[in-house]
Amino acid sequence: MARAMKRVPVREQEPKVRAANFEEVSYGYNEEEAVAEAKRCLNCKNPRCVGGCPVSINIPKFIHFVSERQFEEAFKTIQESSLLPAVCGRVCPQETQCEGPCVMGIKGEAIAIGKLERFVADWAREHHIVPEKPDFSTGKxxxxxxxxxxxxxxxxxxxxxxxxxxxxxxxxxxxxxxxxxxxxxxxxxxxxxxxxxxxxxxxxxxxxxxxxxxxxxxxxxxxxxxxxxxxxxxxxxxLPRFMNIPGEQANGVYSANEYLTRNNLMKAFKGYDTPIHRGKKVVVVGGGNVAMDAARTALRLGADTHIVYRRSEAELPARAEEVHHAKEEGIQFHLLTNPVEILVDDEDWVKGIRVIKMELGEPDDSGRRRPIEIPGSEYDIDADTVIMALGTxxxxxxxxxxxxxxxxxxxxxxxxxxxxxxxxxxxxxxxxxxxxxxxxxxxxxxxxxxxxxxxxxxxxx
Ligand SMILES: Cc1cc2nc3c(=O)[nH]c(=O)nc-3n(C[C@H](O)[C@H](O)[C@H](O)COP(=O)(O)OP(=O)(O)OC[C@H]3O[C@@H](n4cnc5c(N)ncnc54)[C@H](O)[C@@H]3O)c2cc1C
Ligand code: SF4
Missing domain, CATH: 3.50.50.60 (FAD/NAD(P)-binding domain)
Structure with a gap:
């Protein structure tokens, strides 16, 4: 039987709907979808996918169990190497790890290993399959x-x-x-x-x-x-990094870590005691996963949200899927643009951000082309909140x-x-x-x- 070269698509919340809620974007596979995707796997003798997994999950073995509907066995196989599969199945950059070297990706689409891992972990949780405490002790x-x-x-x-x-x-x-x-x-x-x-x-x-x-x-x-x-x-x-530009101490400037912690851990979005400045127009500075998370959170809190990033789209360090989702949801990208000053009103609140256009020069130590300012190209973006997502x-x-x-x-x-x-x-x-x-x-x-x-x-x- 010829194998499908394309992966089974995963169902997601509609961009317009999800932009206004905090529910999970992806629904994940159901049983039929997972089995169909697992059947595409070649069960390679020398599985290149395993070499790409930092915790060496026996990927062909667990996928084979999924294809046979032996979901508990699939879970036990994953659990030998990882105790956080429902997390990894959702957030790992599989495209550069296990799925990157998958042979199915040469002529078609790599097996959706992450989505299968998520399916197995969710199935096990829903069926209350849990690990057991060892019955011996070393005393250490x-x-x-x-x-x-x-x-x-x-x-x-x-x-x-x-x-x-x-x-x-x-x-x-x-x-x-x-x-x-x-x-x-x-x-x-x-x-x-x-x-x-x-x-x-x-x-x-x-x-x-x-x-x-x-x-x-x-x-x-x-x-x-x-x-x-x-x-x-x-x-x-x-520990967050800042740019050390004028205006960075103003009210309404957050590090991405603080902004996300207030939302995620302190549940500011649910109306708990921890306050958060719900901006109407938010600018996020940076292009990594953290920047995408901060921007998509601000959007869900009701803001018109912009991302400012100093290199071009090709150099965005965030996962391609996150950038795709952010765009679908309506976040506006200002690429090849860098902040020079945060504009502040008389009461020390953010009122905007001055940026300058950039062009790419020779590659720097990171191998990426170095961004260079274009003199005289400054312009202002209105904003009442600025979130710095520049690394930690x-x-x-x-x-x-x-x-x-x-x-x-x-x-x-x-x-x-x-x-x-x-x-x-x-x-x-x-x-x-x-x-x-x-x-x-x-x-x-x-x-x-x-x-x-x-x-x-x-x-x-
Ligand atoms: C917003 C955001 C989005 C991300 N998205 C992704 C993604 O999609 N995919 C991905 O693979 N990675 C992502 N990452 C990166 C990833 O989360 C981290 O690389 C990973 O969590 C690092 O794990 P860790 O255990 O080393 O540290 P952490 O997850 O940072 O855990 C360290 C823990 O140590 C605690 N701690 C610190 N100091 C002390 C102390 N003195 N005493 C006691 N406890 C202390 C902290 O409170 C914290 O709980 C993201 C990171 C961020 C910030
Ligand atoms: S490399 Fe791809 S096809 Fe081969 S075992 Fe791994 S997931 Fe299956």
Whole structure:
């Protein structure tokens, strides 16, 4: 039987409808659609897709189970490598990871691995299939700092090996960027993230929220006084960057992290106590996933929303799907344009943003063509809110309170490929080491570090 070269399309909310609500954009596959898509997979002997997955999920095996309607087996296969499949199936950049090298993509469309992963994870959740706590214990205690993808993955891998793991999380909810950064319309919090966090706890992992390591307690105190044998740092990169242009201190200027946290975690959009400035005209500066998320959130709060980005469409770092969705929803892009000043009224509120046109010159260190200002091309855009989405760095709190922990010039913790830092017994991974990256890379780093920690704990016997 000839295989379909095109993937089974996924149903989505209509752009006009979804632009006014926070419900999930994509409906995902139903059983029939998932089985039809899974049947396109060639079940390759040397599956290139697996090489593209940072946590090495056995992709052909789980897809084969889907094609046979053995959904529970498919879930168990994924779970051997990942405890956050409903998250990854929704937000991972599959087009550059597992789906990028898929052989079906050479002449047709790559298998929709992410959509199948999401289907399997959602099916398992709806059928209450959950992981079990191991029935053995090593007696070794590990502290994990941060309940983002890196920390959750490291903690669950260690718990599976019988270690006693406690995660310390600064915020009042576990999930890291999954709860405070990525909006509800891409990643539902209660339905998806909370349930996957629950699965981590089912393995025996304890999560203590509202504990800021470096303030409430230091890493050295955890090791010397609280009886922990090893520490994993997965504290992410939550410190926003700004442009240092005039007017950036005005009322109505937000970092994307603050704006999204107020919405996602503090639920400002649902009328909770946390206030948010509901702009009528919002300008978001930046071109990554974070910029798209901030812009699409502002749009849903009722604003006429614009994105200002200094390079061209080809260099936009956001996922193609996010840019496509943002355009469909009516967000206006000012490409090859860069802010020079935020315009402020007499009461120190934003009233607009002055931008300048750019052109692309020779490639810079990142390999992308360097944007150069075109003299005399400045113009003003009216705005009452400006959101800066220019990237983030790790917060120096942990490194500055932990003697002998090496960091590089961007404040990223220095760790080798296996997660070992300059301090014995202290491991690190995820955005805290790499700088802002992706969910699956953070999970991959958490998994590798867990293997190193397990090996280290054995040396203590
Ligand atoms: C808005 C936004 C959208 C994104 N979209 C995508 C996407 O679509 N796909 C994708 O793959 N990636 C996306 N990313 C990137 C991705 O979310 C991150 O790379 C990933 O979450 C990093 O995981 P992590 O565990 O290293 O850190 P985080 O998720 O940042 O988690 C770190 C945790 O540590 C806690 N912490 C920090 N300091 C301390 C301390 N001193 N004590 C205790 N706890 C502490 C923090 O509160 C946080 O909960 C996005 C990021 C943002 C901000
Ligand atoms: S490379 Fe593509 S076709 Fe081959 S096993 Fe992986 S998903 Fe299936």
């Amino acid at each position: 205690k590990v502290a994990v700092i941060g309940a983002g993808p890196a920390g959750l993955t490291c903690a669950s891998e260690l718990a599976k090996k019988g270690h006693d793991v406690t995660i310390f999380e600064a915020l009042h909810e576990a999930g890291g960027v999954l709860v405070y950064g990525i909006p509800e319309f891409r990643l539902p919090k209660e339905k998806v993230v909370a349930k996957e966090v629950e699965n981590v706890k089912r393995l025996g992992v304890k999560i203590e929220t509202d504990v800021v390591i470096g303030k409430s307690v230091t890493i050295d105190e955890l090791l010397d006084e609280e009886g922990f044998d090893a520490v994993f740092i997965g504290s992410g990169a939550g 760095s790790p917060n120096p709190l942990i490194s500055s309170t932990t003697e002998g922990l090496d960091v590089n010039k961007w404040q990223c913790i220095v760790a080798d490929d296996e997660g070992a830092t300059s301090r014995k017994g202290i491991f690190a991974g995820g955005d805290a080491v790499s700088g802002a990256a992706t969910v699956i890379l953070a999970m991959g780093a958490g998994k590798k570090a867990a293997a190193s920690i397990d090996a280290y704990l054995k040396t203590l016997d």
